Amino acid sequence: MAQQERAIRTRQAILEAAGKVFDESGYEAATIAHILACAKVTRGALYFHFSSKEDLARGVLDEAVTTEGVSPQPFKLQELVDTSLLLAYRVQREPLLRASIRLSVDQRARAMFGTRWPDWITVTAALVQDAKDQGETLPHVVPEEVARLMVGAWTGVQLISEAMPEPPELADEISLLYQLMMPNIAVPGVLARLDMAPDRPLRLMSSAEDADVANGDAAT
Amino acid sequence: MAQQERAIRTRQAILEAAGKVFDESGYEAATIAHILACAKVTRGALYFHFSSKEDLARGVLDEAVTTEGVSPQPFKLQELVDTSLLLAYRVQREPLLRASIRLSVDQRARAMFGTRWPDWITVTAALVQDAKDQGETLPHVVPEEVARLMVGAWTGVQLISEAMPEPPELADEISLLYQLMMPNIAVPGVLARLDMAPDRPLRLMSSAEDADVANGDAAT
Numbered sequence: 001m002a003q004q005e006r007a008i009r010t011r012q013a014i015l016e017a018a019g020k021v022f023d024e025s026g027y028e029a030a031t032i033a034h035i036l037a038c039a040k041v042t043r044g045a046l047y048f049h050f051s052s053k054e055d056l057a058r059g060v061l062d063e064a065v066t067t068e069g070v071s072p073q074p075f076k077l078q079e080l081v082d083t084s085l086l087l088a089y090r091v092q093r094e095p096l097l098r099a100s101i102r103l104s105v106d107q108r109a110r111a112m113f114g115t116r117w118p119d120w121i122t123v124t125a126a127l128v129q130d131a132k133d134q135g136e137t138l139p140h141v142v143p144e145e146v147a148r149l150m151v152g153a154w155t156g157v158q159l160i161s162e163a164m165p166e167p168p169e170l171a172d173e174i175s176l177l178y179q180l181m182m183p184n185i186a187v188p189g190v191l192a193r194l195d196m197a198p199d200r201p202l203r204l205m206s207s208a209e210d211a212d213v214a215n216g217d218a219a220t
Numbered sequence: 221m222a223q224q225e226r227a228i229r230t231r232q233a234i235l236e237a238a239g240k241v242f243d244e245s246g247y248e249a250a251t252i253a254h255i256l257a258c259a260k261v262t263r264g265a266l267y268f269h270f271s272s273k274e275d276l277a278r279g280v281l282d283e284a285v286t287t288e289g290v291s292p293q294p295f296k297l298q299e300l301v302d303t304s305l306l307l308a309y310r311v312q313r314e315p316l317l318r319a320s321i322r323l324s325v326d327q328r329a330r331a332m333f334g335t336r337w338p339d340w341i342t343v344t345a346a347l348v349q350d351a352k353d354q355g356e357t358l359p360h361v362v363p364e365e366v367a368r369l370m371v372g373a374w375t376g377v378q379l380i381s382e383a384m385p386e387p388p389e390l391a392d393e394i395s396l397l398y399q400l401m402m403p404n405i406a407v408p409g410v411l412a413r414l415d416m417a418p419d420r421p422l423r424l425m426s427s428a429e430d431a432d433v434a435n436g437d438a439a440t
Contacts (some may be wrong), residue, residue, distance in 0.1 A: 026327055030335060093351070105325050107246060110383060117380045149377060149397050156376020157369060160337045177369050183404045 003089055014039045015063060018056040019096030026102065027057060027109040031133045057103055057113050061128035064100030064116040066122060069204055077186050080124065081178055081196050082204060088174040089201035091158065092167075101158065120151045128185075136190045146185060153177055172198045231269045234259045237281060238276040240270075240341055241315030246322065247277060247329040277333050284320030284336040285343060289424055294350035297406050300344065301398055301416050302424060304374055308394040309421035311378065312387075321378065340371045356410045366405060373397055392418045 017039030019121050032053055036046055050056045051067045069090075070082045091097045104115035125147035157173050175198040183191055237259030241250045252273055256266055270276045289310075290302045311317045324335035345367035351357050377393050395418040403411055 020223070032431065082365070089405055104383070106327075107322065115380075115383050117383060133328075143317055145396055146400070148380070148393070149373075149400055152377035152380045152393070153369075153373035154376065155395070155432065156374065156378075156379060157372035158376075159325065159379070160335075160341075160368070160372045160375060163324070163335050163337060173368070173372070180369055180404055184400055 007049075010041055010045055014041060014046055014049055014056070015059050016096050018050075019060050019099035021064075021095075022057065022060060022099040023095045023102055027053075027106055032056075054112065057109060060096060060099050061103055063096055064104075065119045066097075067123070069201075069208055071204075071208070073138055075190055075194065076127050076134060076137050077182070077190060078194055080127045080131070080150075081182075081194060082200065083123070083127070083170050084150070084174055084178065085196075085198070086201045086204060088154075088158070088170040089205075092170050096117055101155070104155075105159065109150055117151055117155070121147045124150050129187075136187060137185055138187055141185055150181070153181070169198065171201055174198075174202075221273075224377055227269075228249060230261055230265055234261060234266055234276070235279050236316050238270075239280050239283075239314075239319035242277065242280060242319040243315045243322055247273075247326055250303070252276075274332065277329060279318060280319050281323055281333055281336055283316055284324075285339045287343070289421075289428055291424075291428070295356055295410055295414065296347050296354060297356050297402070297410060298414055300370075301402075301414060302420065303343070303347070303417075304370070304394055304398065305391050305418070306421045308374075308378070308390040309425075312390050312404055321375070327377065337375070341367045344370050344426045351406075356407060357405055358407055361405055370401070377428070389418065391421055394418075395420075 008044060014035070018030075018035050020038055020216055021035045026033070030053065032043075032046070035056065036043060039046065066087070067083050069086045073079045073082065087097070091101065100116060103109040103113060104117060121144075125143045127144035128137065128141065128146050132141060133145055154177070156172060157177055158170060161170055161173050162168050175196055178194075178196040182196065184196060186194060221368070236253070238250075240258055241255045245254070250273065251310055252263075252266070254260050255276065256263060258265065270279060286307070287303050289306045290299055293299045293302065307317070311321065320336060323329040324337060325334060340362075345363045346363065348357065348363035348366050352357060352361060352363055374394060381387050381390055381393050395416055398414075398416045400416060402416065406414060
């Protein structure tokens with residue numbers, strides 16, 4: 001069991017190193033040697049988990065669609081906001097997530113590995129559909145359409161923010177994006193109760209930590 | 221004068237060839253030889269206009285911010301919609317415009333040449349500010365913020381549309397994007413009068429052609 005846990009940690013360390021290198025250098029320029037140096041693992045350990053640079057890129061992309069830290073909410077639109085804001089917060093702090101975006105944006109890497117945008121659209125459309133079924137949305141809302149636009153808008157706002165000479169905090173921008181779009185998605189009674197503030201991710205994470213402490217997870 | 225006109229046409233043919241090659245191959249893989257073959261001009265003609273591949277990329281990016289085909293409208297928000305929809309229509313048909321996006325999205329090219337997103341944000345913010353001054357916008361609208369979000373959203377919607385197995389008509393997607401955002405930007409009386417239909421670009425172009433014919437431009 002301890003051995004299995006060690007293997008999982010090594011795999012994760014390699015993925016994070018690959019994310020860092022892909023994020024900094026792009027797919028083409030990234031080398032296994034550089035990833036090895038970053039991960040501080042042996043060549044044998046790396047090849048035990050990943051057979052090639054291609055395989056590493058696929059592993060990085062598999063980490064891209066995450067709703068980690070999002071807990072069920074009475075309003076499904078709140079879960080959608082939470083997912084987007086948490087991702088905005090994390091992407092500026094986690095090279096592995098940033099690398100998955102970079103691999104999607106890069107036309108060559110995209111041709112080889114595809115992107116995770118369709119998965120994000122599926123996740124988003126399911127949340128908007130649930131919201132619609134619960135009566136949270138205005139009558140004209142088409143979940144699949146809103147999902148495509150949301151994922152596109154999120155991606156583009158991230159891209160142009162990152163390219164600015166002094167990149168803003170992405171959660172601030174995504175908060176503004178939701179404040180712009182949500183009044184035409186949510187019914188007023190739900191809209192008035194949604195928390196779209198830029199510090200929402202911080203509060204979500206600290207309440208998740210509190211829950212961990214209460215569950216005794218912090219002691220393990 | 222005829223010589224000057226010929227020089228302008230040659231320069232444009234080179235830029236369009238460069239756009240095509242950058243769009244297809246990306247900046248790194250693009251070669252002057254390939255651009256020459258595409259442009260069907262001599263090496264001397266190319267180097268008369270552009271000193272290097274870098275210089276060609278700068279020339280391509282200089283063509284990116286265009287409001288060609290947009291004519292003054294009573295509502296400034298209509299001009300904003302027209303600018304976005306026309307660009308959506310053209311970008312799927314003009315490799316030169318697509319190349320300027322690709323150069324902005326590519327992290328290496330971006331580090332060398334910057335992007336035209338700040339210029340687009342400036343153009344957009346000026347239109348929203350004019351709209352605000354004319355009383356077209358809701359009271360909470362901050363032109364600079366809306367401009368950043370609009371340019372980001374447009375860019376991302378273009379990016380994920382292009383990556384789809386069967387890319388939709390971009391003007392359809394941008395029309396949906398405006399239908400989603402505009403109700404939280406325009407006052408209702410203006411909103412009801414805005415033309416955000418996906419075939420707006422076609423109608424704008426055909427009315428521009430009619431005007432050319434009426435002015436006798438078609439005969440020159």
